[in-house]
Amino acid sequence: MLSDSLLKKFDQLIARYPLKRSAMVPLLLYAQDEVGHVSEEVIAEVARRVEVRPIEVVEVIGYYSMLHRHPVGKYNVQVCTNISCMLRGADEVFEHCCKKLGIKNKQTTPDGLFSLEEVECLGACCGAPAMQINYDFYENLTPEKFDALIEELKKKEPRSKM
Amino acid sequence: MPGYHSPMGNSPLEVKVISKRFGLPNSSSLDVFVQHDGYQALKKALAVKPEDVINEVKNSGLRGRGGAGFNTGMKWSFVPKQSAKPKYVVCNADESEPGTCKDRPLMEYDPHQLIEGIVIAGYAIQSHQGFIYVRGEYRYLLDIVDKALAEAYAAGFLGKNIQGSGFDFDLCTHTGAGAYECGEETALLNSLEGLRGYPRIKPPFPAVVGLYGGPTVVNNVETLSNVPHILLNGADWYSKLGSPKNGGTRLFCLSGHIARPGVYELPMGFPLRRIIEEVGGGVLGGKKLKAVIPGGSSCPVLTADEIDVNMDYDSVAKAGSMLGSGGVVVLDEDTCMVKLAGRIMRFYAHESCGWCIPCREGTSWLKHLFDRFHGGAALANDPDTALDVSMNILGKTLCPLGDAAAMPTISILKKFRHEFEEHIKLGYCPYEKTVVMSEK
Amino acid sequence: MKEQTHKSPFVILDMPPKQENLHVPGPYTRSPSLSPRANPAAEPVTLTINGKEVKVPPGTLVIEAAKQAGIEIPSYCYYPGLTLQGACRMCLVAIEKMPKLQTACTTVVASGMVVHTETEEVKNARKAMLEFLLTNHPLDCPVCDKGGECELQDAVFRYGAAETRFMESKLHHEEKQFSNLVYYDWPRCILCYRCVRVCDEGLDVNAYGIGFRGAHSEIIPNQGEKLECEECGMCIDICPVGALTSGTYRYKTRPWELTYTGTICNHCGDGCKTTLAIRNNVIIRANNRDHSGSNGEFLCVKGRFGWDFVNHDQRLTAPLIRKNGRQETSTWEEALPMVVERLTAVIKEHGPSSVAVIGSNRTTNEENYLLGRFARTVLGTNNLDHHRTADFSSLVGALTAADADGRYATIEDIAVASSILVVGNDPTHQHPFIAYQIRQAVRSHDAHLYLLNSQEIKLQRQAKQVVTVAAGGEAESIRALAGKSSTVSDDLGTLQENLRKESGTIIIFGDEIRGSDVTTLVQWGLTLPGQTRFVALGDYANSRGAADMGLLPDVLPGYGSLADSTACAQIESAWGAKIPAVSGRNIRSILQGVESGEIKALLVFGSNPVKTFSLPKEHLGKLAFLMVAELFPTETSEAADVVLPATSFAEKSGTVTNTCGQVQVLKKTMRKAGTRSDLEILLALARLMGHPWSYRTADDVLREIIAHVPGYAIALPNLLVGRAVQTQPAGTPPALASTDLVFSSKDSLFTSGTVSRYSWALNSVDEAKKPHGHIF
Structure with a gap:
């Protein structure tokens, strides 16, 4: 409802x-x-x-690419790999995200917590590489920054869901 | 932490007009805006005849900042004075052109400047309702702009009888949901009407038959943000800021392999070489420059030898490219142009609405061709085929998205043909030095 | 490519354009926009196409102007009458002073315009578009239903793109079954959106949409994976490629192996032209292949799919004779003499008044005419009637009495009418093509539609005013409108006011208006401004013809009264025989006579009174002799002493008259072995009874009809070239004896009396299970 x-x-x-x-x-x-x-x-x-x-x-x-008819993770990780981000290493970041979350593009982790999606330009070109988790922007991404962020988000979740 | 910090450049070479309030504490609030000349232009405009406002904007040389560069005042003058159906002003805040992130700070740091510009535009064409179409990903901006709208209503800058002038104007935001094509003005109107964002057949142009069939002006955020300054300081002052027929300043978004990426406000006609070398601090890591995309991914690339160009609409066009949306993407010597062409085409294939054949089938074809090519399965005639396919898209589609896909591709194929030949010769990418078939 | 110069059913209009319609906010199909409309009344515009000077009305599209000059510009998304799309880009042409190629389908002509359609640039662009279309299109032409009549195949043949440079793997989505009748093969779809538009704009069903975007765009049905619609199959017909295929035709044959015969659909009374495609004496498909006739490519579900009963296994193919209480298979040689013997015996013993004949509203005019002659002159009885589904007789009488016997509207008139009043009926279900014509009138030139009905019907969506009355209240409302009743509601007052502002209203009425109410309606209607015209809606293919040919006890062919000696004399001279003076029984009276035992012998041709009139079957047991000529066993035929296997519409020649009174030619396409047409049966019976009529074919009968039946003096050549020829009946038939003689079967889109029970297609669709009158 x-x-x-x-x-x-x-x-x-x-x-x-x-x-x-x-x-x-x-x-x-x-x-x-x-x-x-x-x-x-x-x-x-x-x-x-x-x-x-x-x-x-x-x-x-x-x-519309933002509308989906099937459930996605609680945190929808959308990594931009368009040109400005690509030139700043977005492909490597995306690959890292896949490894870190253990899922591929447009997949959701078994616990339903994270979804990963490779997206087109988010309008954060000057802070490339960038991503959005749900509606929040994260810019100048590195694998380390990503890991820290994911850990933080996981910590917010009750144990039972892990 | 989730950062709502649009990247702002900071260079002494900047001429701050529309970005002059950026960086002020609480710059998005009505109070700060009013303290810094806010809504003065509106009051001035409401005191003169609508056609005088149009003439002032026309004379200022302000040209559409969305990319097409059409004279804004001229566009407004196409709206019929008498209309049976209501007229509308639509602000195009569907910023999606790769390499472009200038509307974001304009809405984030100075939403009232935009609102003021829209109300003036509304007065000029005698419309009584406007919409700000914000791309779906910019949710936080929706909240900022909505807050500013509420303030403007409360202070009598929107709504009935604005500032006692007898002029009524209503304005609200509208969110998109992820579609580059909706940046095309007629697709945007369809989207705003709750339809799939397919472009419309033109003519009729929106100025005559637009939103809900009424005469409609569709302007970019940056365009409208300039309007108050023109009214306040005069067309003459504004036009002199830039180069001939290219009035004012422009927000340039420096990204890619650049030392100091960011959004910089520079006068129209500022030399591209100086933008890269002086404003942006040169190529990242001191590498050599290979090429520049001067105005977002839709523009033909300029090689390192071609960057002695003044950044205004006419000069860049003369140099064989477009000023576009102001997204300057810098490419260093280690950039694989084949990969770049493929990535650009992947974007257009993803964003093609699918309505018309050359764009729908052509972008998909080229995407797969470039992926295969870069992945190591290059065929000798692929570059010729790709060029021909691009030429077959160019100028044959219903809306400019087909051209936007074809133009950079054609330029890369022509100017960097040798890189394609090298891929064919080696059987792999000389930059990645390995064969990787793309899964994308 | 299919011939595109056909007359389109969508917009062929002599209406001045309205300003707002010149603008096309499309291409999106959900927008209510229209294509620009040419204005033939205005000063023509002169332009040059390929060096030829062309004069066309302003507002004409370049693609249409070229067509008028005999220059073909290929197109997929452009379809005459449907909203403009600018999607397929096949029609790109060079126009001087324009910087790039322009789509001929969206460009309106301008004076002095210079167009080139065959320059190298244009040819290359066309070739390029075809190359694009073929990238993801499977080249499965050898197994594709559309092979041989595919517009893509034809265009590639004509314009090139013969070799492929596309080295990538083709995108693929699995084929979907949208319904038992409609399949969608995504890879073949070229996304011209014709199906979406014809369903929206033509049928007002809106069953299709577009899913996803870009190269993965697809046509989607309205119920997830399935369609819920009127199943008319227009989408299949209009599909330029093999993307939408028919559940009854797919993988059956190649189109060039079929024999095509243009004929008339036999279901409702609208008389749509259709082409039956035959292979090995079996009907394989029906579509109006040459788009001739006013229905163009339109056919409803019954017209397009409901012919399969003809091929049904349970068709009667040999006469049945009751022996020892059981019907046993017999031969024509045994059955026909037996009929004659039994009839003669009954007449001898009980007199001709003990014999009665019930005719059909599907048989041809020639058969009906002969049946009347047979009953009146061979059997010597006027006990002759049929299931009357509309009171045509009263309409003719009322118009004649008002000296307005030219006021019959044709089916074409409806589409160009400016004002239409529909009283009763549910045309969407009962008269799909008339409903289509009404929608076209509203869509293409904003005609005003007024409805007076006791039920909610789909045409309300197009109506300017809907007057809802209590069940059965239509007639009372007409009396009120005519000032013959005091119960005038506000709604009726408004309707009266509205109609008084219109001019040339077409009044279309169903079985709710009959007898004296028809007279009242006509008298009132003729007081409306302009030339009011009328259409009475009758159920089946030849309801109108049955009345016109005098399958009525007291009415002669051409609506002369039996009591009118002049009228009688005219027919008698044609027949060379006397018509009995004693008045005949109508169908209710015949059936009462069966019950009371006064009727001893009954001949039934193509009718099922047990079902239609809820006649208790045991009453038939009281008959000394019952003969039924039928296609299938029915509740009535089960009680018969002799059952004769008759032919269907597809198996005989003749003419039928649609509900508007337009005569069209029915052509024989095939024949199920063992069957005989009613005409052949009647000729044989008459001969065996000592009346060797000289007719050899239906044509001979038709000539006699043209010569002797009032109102049917039509020009034979007009008929033979395939036109629907309007008749002008006039006469003073007696008043309707009782209103219960006229009632519609109220068939739905998926039913058509007995024959629909034997149609796999009509019974296979889920929509057929919807409640009666369901609005799609």
């Missing part, structure tokens, strides 16, 4: 636009933030609220 605060946000967002359908992408993105992915329930709810057929929501989800 979607939370009351999210549904309230839905109402606010829809009210912004002359056409309800305009709110579709923001609604999906905020719902994904809460649910973890765009579930069938979210599709149905968003379609109902912005007054479109569910297939139109599915079309939109397929188009």
Whole structure:
């Protein structure tokens, strides 16, 4: 079930636009933030609220790279390997991330904690190599920095989940 | 720690106009903004006729900072005065061009400057609603801009009867969700209408038929951030900051193999060589320069011999490239240009919306060709094929994304043909010195 | 490539363009935008294409202007009448003074424009686009259904890209079965979005979307992996390549091995043209291959897939004769004399009034005409009727009485009407092509649609005003509109007001309006501004023809009254025989006569009264003789003494008249061994009963109809070249005896009386299980 605060946000967002359908992408993105992915329930709810057929929501989800219909890890590690980052060693960083997390591109660790994704330019070119974990930017990355960060995030989690 | 610290350069050569408030404590707040000339330009604009605002911007020589470089005032003047449907101002904050990260600090450090520019644009074309389309990855900026919008509403710079002028204007943010193509203005409008971000057929142009079918101005963040300064200091002052027909200053994002990467505000027409050598402190690690991408990944590369060019739209075009989005990517002598071409093409293949055939199939073809080529399975006629395929994309697609993919590729294939030949001869990449088939 | 110069069903309009429609906010298909519309009324624009001067109306697209000059510009995403896409880039042409090549499908002509379509640059661009299309396209042409009629194959043949430079591995996605009738093969798809648009814009079903993006873009169905739609198969027909294939046709044959015959669909009363493709005496597929007729490429699920009953194993292929209480297989040589013998005996013993005949609303005009002649002059009875699904007779009578017998709207008129009122019926289900025409009128020139209905129907989406009435309240509403009832609701008042502002409204009505209500509707309708025209909606392929040909007890062919001696004399002179003066029984009365024992012998041709009229089967046991001519065993035929295996629409020649009164030619395509057409049966029976009629073929009968049936004096050449020829019936038939004589079967998109029970295709789709009247 979607939370009351999210549904309230839905109402606010829809009210912004002359056409309800305009709110579709923001609604999906905020719902994904809460649910973890765009579930069938979210599709149905968003379609109902912005007054479109569910297939139109599915079309939109397929188009945008940040929207996904299947669960990803709690921490979605998105490493930029586009040119500015590549020139600053992003490929090596990404390879390191794979090793550190034990997963490959677009995979999730068995504990559901981390997902890894190679992404296109994040707009952090002057701080290359860069990545985002969920919406947080991390710039001037090195393997060491990455390891420290991952350890820190792991520490935040209750033992049972490890 | 999660850093919301957009990289700012700091060079004595900078001429700070739109970045002048960057670095002030709490610079994104209304108070600081107002203390430093904030919303003065808006008041000035509201006191004159809308067409006077358009003329002022037209005369300033301000050209679109998104990459196409079209005269902004001219673009506004295409909006019909009378329209049955509502008119809109849309701020393109879908910054996604590889090598570009200038809109980020503009929104992070000075959101009110942008808001002021948008309201002025709204007044100029007599629109009463605007949207700021922020790329989905910039979530934290959405919060900053939303906060600034709330402040502006509370202080009467947005909403009904702005500053007692009788002019109404509403403005809100909108988030994208990961699509480079949505930076193309008509794709952006479709996206904003809750559709897949496919580009529209032009004509009609958005100035006539845009958002929800109404006349619409779509401007980049940097473009709109310049507007208050033009109104405040005059078209003449602004145009003289830059070179002829290229008014003002420009944010350059220095990245890649550069000693001091960062975003620098420099006058239009500033020499590229000085940007690299003096502003950016030269090639990283004192290596030799191989090439420069002067304005984001869509631009043809310039070789080390070609960097004596002034960075304004016309001069860079004359040198065979484009000023683009201001993303200056520096490549040192050890850069494999084949790998670079492949990486650029991988980006465009990933971001092609798939609507039209040459872009959809061409980028995918070239991506696989370059991957194979760089991975050691190069064929003798691959460079010719790649060049021909690029030429077949160029100028034949519905939107500029096809050209954006083809142009850098063609330049690399032409200017660095010898690197391709070397791969063929060796059977592996001379820089990586090993055969690695890509899994990507 | 399929011939593209056909008449498109989508937009062929003589309407002035509206300003907003000149702009195309597309290409995205979900946007309600329209293509630019040429304005033939305006001063033409002169441009030059390949050195040829061309004059076309302003607003014309370059690709259409070229077509008019006989110059072909290839295209995939461009499809006349559908929204513009600019996606396939096949139509790139050089236009002088323009810096780069332009798409001919999105560029509107301008005066003085100079276009080149065959320069080296253009040819190279075309070749390049084909090379791009072939990169991920599997070259499985030898096993592809579309091979031989594939627009991609044809374009490569014509424009090159004969060798491949593509050395990478082709992208692949597995084939998907969207439904039992629609399969999607991703690698073959060239993403022209025709299917998406025809489903949105043509059918208003919106079942397709586009998934993912870039080179992995794909067509997606509306229910996850499956389609839920009207299953019309338009997407398959319109697909330029073999991406969407038909569940009934795939991997069956090569298109050039088939024999094609253009004929008329036999299901609803709209009379769509279709092409039956035959191999080894078996129908393999149906589509309107030459896009002729007003339906162009349109066919509904029944038209495109519902012909398979013809091939069904349970078709009757030999006469059955009841021996010792059981129906046993017999021969024509035994069966026909037996029918004659038994009939003669009954007539001799009980008189001709003890015999009755029930006809069909699917058989041809010629068969219906002969059946009437057979009943009235050979058997000597007027006990003749059929299941009437619309009150055509009252419409003709009312229009004649109002001296407005030209006010019949054709099916083409509907698509160009500016105002349409639909009373009752659910055209989407019962008259798919008329519903399509109505949607085109609204979509292409903003026609105003008004609905008066007691149920929620899909056309409401297009309606300007919907007046919902209580069940069965349509007739009362018409009386109210005509001022014959005091119960005028606000809605009806508004409807009246709206319609008074329109001009030339087409009024389309279902079986809810019958008898005197038809007269009321016509009288009121004729008071509306402009030339109001009318369409009565009847169920099957020849409901209209059955009425026109006088398969009614008291009405002669051409709507003369039996009581009218002049009308009788005219027909009698054609027949060279007297029509009995004693009045006949209508179908209800016939069935009562069966129950009461007054009717001793009953002949049923292509009808199933046990089911249609809920006739208790045991009543048939009271008959001395029952003969049924049918395709399949039915509840009625099971009780018959003789069952004759008749032919289907595909197996005979003749004409049928659609619900608008337009006559079209039915052509024989194949014949199931052992069957005979009703025409052949009637000729044989008449001969055996001492009436050796001189007709040899259906054509002979048709000539007689043209000569003697009022309203049917049509020009034979018009008919023979494949046109739908409008009839102008006029007459003063007697008033409808009882309203319960007229009722529709209310078939859905997936049912069509008896024959649909024997259609695998119609029964195989999940949508057929939806509640009646489901809106897709």
